Amino acid sequence: MTADTPAKYGGEPIREDVLGYGSQSITxxxxxxxxxxxxxxxxxxxxxxxxxxxxxxxxxxxxxxxxxxxxxxxxxxxxxxxxxxxxxxxxxxxxxxxxxxxxxxxxxxxxxxxxxxxxxxxxxxxxxxxxxxxxxxxxxxxxxxxxxxxxxxxxxxxxxxxxxxxxxxxxxxxxxxxxxxxxxxxxxxxxxxxxxxxxxxxxxxxxxxxxxxxxxxxxxxxxxxxxxxxxxxxxxxxxxxxxxxxxxxxxxxxxxxxxxxxxDRLEEFKQRRDEIITQYDDALGEISGIRTPPNPVESDPMYHLYAVEVRDELGCDRQEFVNAMHAENIGVQVHYVPLHFHPFFQEEFGYQRGMFPETERVYEGLVSLPLHPEMDDEDVEDVITAVRRLDAYHRP
Ligand SMILES: Cc1ncc(COP(=O)(O)O)c(C=O)c1O
Known part of the structure; x- marks a missing residue:
């Protein structure tokens, strides 16, 4: 075990306090x-x-x-x-x-x-x-x-x-x-x-x-x-x-x-979200097992989520990724379990798994990383370090 061993496999968690995937900012x-x-x-x-x-x-x-x-x-x-x-x-x-x-x-x-x-x-x-x-x-x-x-x-x-x-x-x-x-x-x-x-x-x-x-x-x-x-x-x-x-x-x-x-703080919020996204894109774009979110098409979005897709090249699947991030005290979430997987939509309207292949393919890797204006640069760096640790740990 080294200082870089992910917490899930016996290393020290990157953070002591939990970083949520989203949070309000109130002054x-x-x-x-x-x-x-x-x-x-x-x-x-x-x-x-x-x-x-x-x-x-x-x-x-x-x-x-x-x-x-x-x-x-x-x-x-x-x-x-x-x-x-x-x-x-x-x-x-x-x-x-x-x-x-x-x-x-x-x-x-x-x-x-x-x-x-x-x-x-x-x-x-x-x-x-x-x-x-x-x-x-x-x-x-x-x-x-x-x-x-x-x-x-x-x-x-x-x-x-x-x-x-x-x-x-x-x-x-x-x-x-x-x-x-x-x-x-x-x-x-x-x-x-x-x-x-x-x-x-x-x-x-x-x-x-x-x-x-x-x-x-x-x-x-x-x-x-x-x-x-x-x-x-x-x-x-x-x-x-x-x-x-x-x-x-x-x-x-x-x-x-x-x-x-x-x-009154909308511009400030957008700017901070954009800065965090740029930091994530730059760092995570270099990891072949992570697909960063799509680039905006003809738009200047204000992003609510930073949802990556975990790919096979990472050497661990989405479930392991989520649990490994939680072990580092980094809150991540999945948006969303597709609606046609839920009992209500299956029983009421006859939907089944397998009906929407593109949705299911994207869902399989989907994980939202923390993104909110209260995050400071150290928080962002913690998330990046956690992903890099996992990538290094699973690399053959
Ligand atoms: C895509 C989408 N639609 C609707 C809603 C419902 O919004 P609210 O939580 O304000 O009821 C949510 C909430 O998470 C959402 O993510």
Missing amino acids: EAEKSAVLDVLDGDYITRGPTVEEFEDRVSDLVDVDHAIATTSGTTALHLAGRAAGFESDDEVITTPLTFAATAHTATYSEATPVFADIDPNRRTLDPESVRARITDKTVGLVPMHYGGHPADIEGLLEVADEHNLTVIWDACHAFGGSWNGEPIGSQRDMAVFSFHPVKNITTGEGGMVVTDDDDLARRLRHLRSFDMNYEPDGHESEPWYQVVEGVGYNYNITDIQAALGLAQL
Whole structure:
């Protein structure tokens, strides 16, 4: 055993404390913004939520932003606003979090998986085309890790078949494609503000759109599907009308205050994420057993994940890699167990392993390394050293 022996095989762990794969970054400015709200009149949805929505709609260059309690509830609202219903089919990617597919299932529509383009790890427009039927009404692509999907190719398919497109941009807030902010593409896009995402409100999400009718529908559904200003009741200021089955997905001013303060740091966050990615790319690009994430295509992404693929040349498989990194006290994660592997999607919709070969091939090696703006250069170096140790240990 030498000083370079990986901890999994008897060496000393590189770190004493655990480095998480993702983390929020909160400063005194954020804390005092939250405290200010607590001293004010509104602690549920009020003027600070509106201000947060306005800032995001300006940033994303869209007419409307509707804040919700999470990315998941934002996707739910988007599917309802799109009018998805039973007997409809909605095409999406299997390499994602369950909530993406639930954009369909919440509305009792069927999620239809298509395979990914392994170079972007996002929906392949040709595979989508092959899955279209006369029941297909929608498309829910996901910008994996922040890397934009093939927006042009997917919009072309959507145009050919008159599909409503809901971009799951939960990983991609703050990025751009072809000079356009991610999220500004039609018909709707959804962001998540979970603590590991590009900015956070604790829990939180947002739907953005240029479509006035969709925006009105989203706002009503967010709050009980209630019309607070119904026609014919102008002289009865208390009169509200329930128009359908809505929800209470109201985000609070407390969360919006945190979100606004985080927006002030968006550039700082992006810059730090980009610096870490450059350090990883330079060091890990030299290891033949590691495939670094795809280079951006026509875009300036804000990456949420740095997901490498472990290849045979490393001399150990993904499972051993993950456990070896954990032994070094380095938190890594796998995004995602493909959705067609899960009992729910198999039992409800008849999916089986083997159906989406590109997704499965990418998944087999996939590991997300730590990436968040709180990481300092030493943290980054620890991750690189851990991977180099493993590579050296397994080299014949
Ligand atoms: C791709 C994707 N879509 C949707 C969601 C749901 O977002 P939230 O956790 O804010 O509900 C997540 C969350 O991890 C996600 O990664």
